[in-house]
Amino acid sequence: AQSVTQLDSQVPVFEEAPVELRCNYSSSVSVYLFWYVQYPNQGLQLLLKYLSGSTLVESINGFEAEFNKSQTSFHLRKPSVHISDTAEYFCAVSDTFGNEKLTFGTGTRLTIIP
């Protein structure tokens, strides 16, 4: 079984400042990793995913995440945030054996301060 820990439930950041949202996972098998974003009263949207290959993955809106196997982490970063980045962010993990169940972290609420 897998588990995901998002240590920070809330992260306030000034506009145009950098941000890092932390995600650590636990698994006895190889994993796939995902970051989803949720705007208020909406469903989740995939932000980026790591399946294989380069450990650094990027999204189209400037976010990036790096898979670190030794530290079992998949932290999400953005060098300069905007007001529109205000949302809740969820890290998720699945195993690589064709079982597509996702295990989610408890989420990090990112608040951008003007």
Place this chain on the structure above:
Amino acid sequence: DGGITQSPKYLFRKEGQNVTLSCEQNLNHDAMYWYRQDPGQGLRLIYYSQIVNDFQKGDIAEGYSVSREKKESFPLTVTSAQKNPTAFYLCASSTNRGSYEQYFGPGTRLTVT
């Protein structure tokens, strides 16, 4: 437009009543999922189905039931046995062909009083 629809957006029920939440997808996905979201607890898996006429319990299936008679549809019934049914319910779907990405619907907020 391809996607997942959930209806209604908001649902109110009296305690003791069963209620069914709708989830329809036109993405031709094989797998479908139901999650419950509560503040500070992330998403918890209720039921999932990887093929028509088959489904499995997730982590919190007690008090819920599902059916999967058609590929496009995966309705969730919240029964009167569910002790704390007020929550935000999210439906998702995915292919079984290795992309592993789940696509989510807009959610249904259920309030039981």
